[in-house]
Structures are given as C-alpha cells and as structure tokens.
Amino acid sequence: MTLKNAYKPHSHVRQTMPATQTAAAPLAFPMLPSLGVGTLDSYISYVNRVPMLSAAEELxxxxxxxxxxxxxxxxxxxxSHLRLVVSVAxxxxxxxxxxxxxxxxxxxxxxxxxxxxxxxxxxRLVSYxxxxxxxxxxxxxxxxxRLVKIATTKAQRKLFFNLRSNKPTLSxxxxxxxxxxxxxxxVKGADVKEMEIRLAGGDIALEGDDSDEESAYAPIQWLADNxxxxxxxMAAAATDALHGPKLDQALMALDERSRDIVQSRWLAMDADGNGTKTLHDLAGEYGISAERVRQIETSALKKMRGMLQAQAA
Structure with missing residues (x-):
C-alpha cells in the first residue's frame, strides 16, 4: 500500500460532524479484533479500519x-493517523x-x-x-x-539514509x-567515502551460538582475560605458594638421595621440558637398578604430595 493510498479517506466509514457543534465529540472507532490481539497483523488490520477525518473534523x-x-x-x-505511521515505517x-x-x-x-x-x-496534520x-x-x-554509532553529524545522517538508495550500482x-x-x-566527498566504508562493514557477535560450526567460535573465546x-x-596464588616455599619445605623433608632424584627427574628441565636425567642415568650414579630408582622416586613424590596437601588444607 502506498503512502498516498494509505491516507486516502474512506467515505463509507467517515462520520460527519455538524457545523454547529462546538465541543469535540469523539468518533466511534472499531474495537480491536477478538482473535489475534497483540500480533502485528491484527494491529495493522485495526488501524486500517479506523475512519479518516475530513478537513473540517480535523480542524x-x-x-x-x-x-x-x-x-x-x-x-x-x-x-486516525496510525495508518500513516504504518506506511512510513x-x-x-x-x-x-x-x-x-x-x-x-x-x-x-x-x-x-x-x-x-x-x-x-x-x-493538514498529515503534512506536519x-x-x-x-x-x-x-x-x-x-x-x-549498529553497536557503534556511525552517524553523529548532520552530514553523516543525511548520507546514512540516502547513500544506498542513490548509489548507481552495488559496486x-x-x-x-x-x-x-x-x-x-x-556533503563533502570525504564524507561519502567514509560512510560507504562504514555501511559496507558488519558487526561481529561477541559471543558465538551453540552450534558446532566454525561461526560458533566468537571473539569472546580469544578476547577474554581471566x-x-x-x-x-586465588588458584594462581595457591599454585605459586606450592611451587615456592611450600615446595622447598617438602623437598627438605626428604633424604639427600631422594631429594636429588626428584629434582633431577621433575624440577630440573631441559629445553624440551623433560627431566635432565633418566632412571638409568641415576641408577648408574648411585650403583642401583633403574627399578630401585623408580621406587625411591615414587615414595618421595608420595611423601611430598601428602605434605603439600596438608599445607594447602
């Protein structure tokens, strides 16, 4: 429905007003439909049935x-002018x-x-x-x-509402x-270029959806700072404490051989993140079997774990 047709008076529903009447008498408007109340279609149907006003009635x-x-x-x-709003919107x-x-x-x-x-x-009121x-x-x-304001000046507002309709092509x-x-x-040519760039850009959702598609991975995944x-x-502070004084206390509670085995196997790391000595290396140093070194290591770690858990509690 065009704006012109939307505002055309309906003579069969218009109510005339006596010329001698001095007080504004409210016109009888149709009631909202009993079915579908609250939907956009029922609202538009209602406003299109509201009778228009003649110039004399409006005045x-x-x-x-x-x-x-x-x-x-x-x-x-x-x-009487709600249908005009629907048409403009x-x-x-x-x-x-x-x-x-x-x-x-x-x-x-x-x-x-x-x-x-x-x-x-x-x-007439419609023109105003x-x-x-x-x-x-x-x-x-x-x-x-847009989340980010893209038209804050008079020139930008004019471009925002007219640029796309006035572009000769989509390129x-x-x-x-x-x-x-x-x-x-x-407006200035620079304003035209700037608004074209802004309108061509799109917003990106900070949080993704629940799907398993690639689009579900949103900026929140890599922008979050925890x-x-x-x-x-609190967890970082507890970890630092366990890796600092508390760990030193647990190590000092071990005998010298057990402490050296734990440090060589778990605390002294090479460039690849591995212990600097293997079970066989330590077995050769202490003249015992690799299995015996593993047993000492397991016992020492168990003792240290118990001490650290007690300190954390």
Whole structure:
C-alpha cells in the first residue's frame, strides 16, 4: 500500500460532524479484533479500519485540543493517523529493525506532532506529522542499527539514509560517482567515502551460538582475560605458594638421595621440558637398578604430595 493510498479517506466509514457543534465529540472507532490481539497483523488490520477525518473534523478537533487540552480530541487525531505511521515505517524495513519497533517509534513521533500541531497555519496534520514520524524513526534506527554509532553529524545522517538508495550500482563508488553524490547531497566527498566504508562493514557477535560450526567460535573465546578473575587469582596464588616455599619445605623433608632424584627427574628441565636425567642415568650414579630408582622416586613424590596437601588444607 502506498503512502498516498494509505491516507486516502474512506467515505463509507467517515462520520460527519455538524457545523454547529462546538465541543469535540469523539468518533466511534472499531474495537480491536477478538482473535489475534497483540500480533502485528491484527494491529495493522485495526488501524486500517479506523475512519479518516475530513478537513473540517480535523480542524475542529485540533482547535479543541489546542484551546482546551481536550485529551479525547488528541486521541481521535492520533488514532486516525496510525495508518500513516504504518506506511512510513514500512519504508525503513531494509535496516534490519523489526517493523513493530519502527511503528512504535513512529507513533511516538505522531503524538509529538499532534501535541505541537497548530491548525491555524493552514496545513493538514498529515503534512506536519510525517516529518515528526520520520525524525523519530531515524533517531531509533541510528541508535539501534549498529553497536557503534556511525552517524553523529548532520552530514553523516543525511548520507546514512540516502547513500544506498542513490548509489548507481552495488559496486564500490568511483571517484566520479563520489563527486556526483557529494554534490547531489550537499556533503563533502570525504564524507561519502567514509560512510560507504562504514555501511559496507558488519558487526561481529561477541559471543558465538551453540552450534558446532566454525561461526560458533566468537571473539569472546580469544578476547577474554581471566587473569584478574577472583577464583583464577586465588588458584594462581595457591599454585605459586606450592611451587615456592611450600615446595622447598617438602623437598627438605626428604633424604639427600631422594631429594636429588626428584629434582633431577621433575624440577630440573631441559629445553624440551623433560627431566635432565633418566632412571638409568641415576641408577648408574648411585650403583642401583633403574627399578630401585623408580621406587625411591615414587615414595618421595608420595611423601611430598601428602605434605603439600596438608599445607594447602
């Protein structure tokens, strides 16, 4: 439905108002459907059945609200123009914002327009309200379209809402096309290039989804810093303590041979991360079998583990 057709009065549902009537009489509007209440389709169906106002009816209601702050008159003006909001909001569906959200913001703009509308200026409410509706929708899109604000100046806002529709092709703009767009929109060529780059970029979800696909691996996986997390710091402090004074105390509780075997096998590492001496190397030093060295090592480690667990508790 085009905007022009959306606002065309329906003569078969319009209620006329006597010329001699002085107080704003609220018009009888259809009730919301009993089925499907709360859905977007039922809302649109409802607002399309709300009767339009004639110029005389609109003038009478607007004057009543402006002079006496008649809330019923303002309500009638708002309800009769809700279909206009639906039509305008439909023009902005390409930005990925839900239609219902756009309509909601447009309704706020409509209410602001009704509050500020001066019927004595000679313009119909529809001509005045459409600017407020678009302004409110524009503001909402700019706040919610991207996590990072991409249009903060007047020139950027103009480019944001007009660049894509004015691009001659889907390809990157050529220098001549940049110059032509800058002239047509009355902005700088550098602003056109910058906005094209910003619109071409996309947001990346910080957290991935629950699927097993590659896209499930999100920046949160490699951006997270757990070093300052309380439990991680407590665990690191406990590990440092076990690797420091407590470990030295456990080693000193061993006899000299057992301590040397443990240090050579577990605490003295080579470039590959292995112990500097094998069981056979230590067996040759102490004149015992490799199996005996393994038994001494196992016994020493068991004793040390018991001491460290007691200290940790």
């Amino acid at each position: 009478h209601l607007a004057q009543s609200f402006r002079q006496t702050e008649n809330v019923d008159a303002a309500k009638t003006l708002v309800l 439909r023009q902005y569906l390409g930005y990925g914002i839900p239609h219902a959200d756009l309509i909601q913001e447009g309704n706020i703009g409509l209410m602001k327009a009704v509050k500020r509308y001066d019927p004595n200026q000679g313009a 309200a459409i600017h407020w509706i678009k302004a409110e929708i524009h503001e909402y899109i700019l706040k919610n379209w 990157a703009l050529t220098p001549n096309e940049v110059a032509a767009l800058a002239k047509a929109l009355d 070093t300052q997390e309380p439990t991680e710091r």
